Amino acid sequence: MCEKTTENVVEFEDSHNSPADIICTMWKLGDFPAPLEASEATDETNLVNVSKSLSSLPVDSVIHTKFDNQINLFKPFQHQMILVDYSCSFSKDLLDMVNNNSLFNYPLRWIIMNTRELDAKYKIFVNSRVYLVDESVVSLYKITPDKPYIYNQIFNESSITFHTLSDVKDRPDLQKSTMNISIPYLYDETFNNFESLKPSMGDALCKHNYILMLSIVDMLNITPNFHFFRSWGVPDKKTGMYDGVAGDLQREQSELGATVLFFLKDRIRILEYIAPSTPTNEKFIFRGPPLSVVSNIYALPFNFAVWISCVLLFLVIMFVVYAIIKWEWFTKKEELIQNAFSLKPTFVDVIQMEIGALCQQGSEAEPTSGSGRIATFFIFLSFMFLYTAYSANIVVLLQSTSNNLKTLEDLVTSRISLGVEDTVYNRFFFESENGKTQKAIREQKVMPPNKPKNYMPLQVGVEKLRTEFFGFHAEFDPVYKMVGATFSESEKCGLQEIKYWNFPDPWVPVRKNTTYKELIKIGYRKIMERGIQHRVFNRIFSKRPVCQNQGANFVSVSITDCYFALLIYVYGLVFALFVFFLELVSRKVKQKFNF
Numbered sequence: 001m002c003e004k005t006t007e008n009v010v011e012f013e014d015s016h017n018s019p020a021d022i023i024c025t026m027w028k029l030g031d032f033p034a035p036l037e038a039s040e041a042t043d044e045t046n047l048v049n050v051s052k053s054l055s056s057l058p059v060d061s062v063i064h065t066k067f068d069n070q071i072n073l074f075k076p077f078q079h080q081m082i083l084v085d086y087s088c089s090f091s092k093d094l095l096d097m098v099n100n101n102s103l104f105n106y107p108l109r110w111i112i113m114n115t116r117e118l119d120a121k122y123k124i125f126v127n128s129r130v131y132l133v134d135e136s137v138v139s140l141y142k143i144t145p146d147k148p149y150i151y152n153q154i155f156n157e158s159s160i161t162f163h164t165l166s167d168v169k170d171r172p173d174l175q176k177s178t179m180n181i182s183i184p185y186l187y188d189e190t191f192n193n194f195e196s197l198k199p200s201m202g203d204a205l206c207k208h209n210y211i212l213m214l215s216i217v218d219m220l221n222i223t224p225n226f227h228f229f230r231s232w233g234v235p236d237k238k239t240g241m242y243d244g245v246a247g248d249l250q251r252e253q254s255e256l257g258a259t260v261l262f263f264l265k266d267r268i269r270i271l272e273y274i275a276p277s278t279p280t281n282e283k284f285i286f287r288g289p290p291l292s293v294v295s296n297i298y299a300l301p302f303n304f305a306v307w308i309s310c311v312l313l314f315l316v317i318m319f320v321v322y323a324i325i326k327w328e329w330f331t332k333k334e335e336l337i338q339n340a341f342s343l344k345p346t347f348v349d350v351i352q353m354e355i356g357a358l359c360q361q362g363s364e365a366e367p368t369s370g371s372g373r374i375a376t377f378f379i380f381l382s383f384m385f386l387y388t389a390y391s392a393n394i395v396v397l398l399q400s401t402s403n404n405l406k407t408l409e410d411l412v413t414s415r416i417s418l419g420v421e422d423t424v425y426n427r428f429f430f431e432s433e434n435g436k437t438q439k440a441i442r443e444q445k446v447m448p449p450n451k452p453k454n455y456m457p458l459q460v461g462v463e464k465l466r467t468e469f470f471g472f473h474a475e476f477d478p479v480y481k482m483v484g485a486t487f488s489e490s491e492k493c494g495l496q497e498i499k500y501w502n503f504p505d506p507w508v509p510v511r512k513n514t515t516y517k518e519l520i521k522i523g524y525r526k527i528m529e530r531g532i533q534h535r536v537f538n539r540i541f542s543k544r545p546v547c548q549n550q551g552a553n554f555v556s557v558s559i560t561d562c563y564f565a566l567l568i569y570v571y572g573l574v575f576a577l578f579v580f581f582l583e584l585v586s587r588k589v590k591q592k593f594n595f
Helices: 019-030 044-055 091-100 204-220 244-250 265-270 304-331 333-337 347-358 370-398 408-413 424-432 436-446 458-467 476-486 517-529 532-540 563-593
Strands: 002-004 009-012 036-039 061-064 081-085 109-113 130-133 137-141 150-155 161-163 177-184 222-229 271-276 282-287 417-421 470-475 495-498 507-511
Touching (some): 177 244, 204 476, 204 517, 271 517, 282 458, 282 476, 304 333, 304 347, 417 424, 458 470, 458 476, 507 517, 517 532
Parallel strands (some): 177 222
């Protein structure tokens, strides 16, 4: 009867084909899956013809010859194609019941035989899949309830070709019909500046989605009627009704939300998501902490092997010098006793001389023999190179930042303070995130018990980010714009990010069961495929400021940087006092017992 060509077009052997033959071809072209339910009249001729044609297809068919005021549909609905013979006695009652239950909508497919037109009362809109089959095939739909049907010719009796069925390809022109669109914004500056691509301090996400929405408006040829809100949508705990954009879609007062919303269980119940447009850009932003905050910088200039080599060098030199001094005192004891600057043959004096050489401070007492002076020269020479390398590394380490903070767990255990930009959606999502680590951050850092919550305006958070060891959770675009305007070049270095939310990227929302869902979805896919979304995103959103001269900056040394050096001093002082106490006790004991 028919066969497919490489162009996905069916060619018929002749131009006279029965409705049953046409239905067979429509099934092959329309990718209609099984099972198939057919409601048929009692006309035995049509019934037999359709049954024969359907029997050649890999589908399950159910044929009804009576109407009992209900239609039994298999699930899922997208696996349904329903045939109705318009000439049978109960067809109008059946179609009225279908119309009252809004069953003409996607994803059900309807083929109505033996008619070329339908009553205007039926709610067959742009998302419907309704085909009228007589000696020709047409698809029909309405743009709005008050407008007439639009008929798309798919096949007629004079044609020898039957092109692939497309439910959306021929329906993108909505003829300037009005569509209500919900738009959120935070700042008053944005309200009169939505279409501008010039950098601004806030609402980059809102502007990005607004501009993409304008492309959808042009594609579909609609007249937008905007509803503006200061909130994306927070539910009322008593009524369950949302405010903002989500509430407008929930109340079916808008068809499209020109923004993105996160996937929440309660939201999925009241609206539908169609496409991604803007990735998640809310993160903790902080300057990498100075290395001295998280590590002992005085141990970092040399690795473990070099430290071991230094200790061995110190011990070897100590024993060599001690042996030389011991020999000097053995051979020239009387002469050395009269010299106040001669080094005495004790380990304490030798160690004291080595420490003086190690710190490049010299020593009063030195060996007097030639071998002793050669050993002293090489002591100072070797320690000079070590001292120079150590000092150079310390200078670099004082200007370095740490990258040890990589996860949320690191934020919890570190000494960093955290704050959150004070917006409606930040408060909602921060208090609804129940992950173990997220909960610890919320309870210990952001909302500590018996203390004020760390929600703050954008300007305050960015200033704390500049002057303190502080992490600020906010949309990165306004933060980076303010960083570029207020931070010095050295302060821009070491900026890091950690994502807090576990939610997947938000998607564009539409009203539940809207007739424009498929059209809008395909429109957003075209925007992404053609690079419009990528271009607008790069024009509007700021990137992390580039650190250009990190090594050329002057860095003041703080008490924190000197912590371990002061710790050595404190330990030495405590040890000295302990030895002094032992000496006092020893002297008292000697005096008492006349030792």
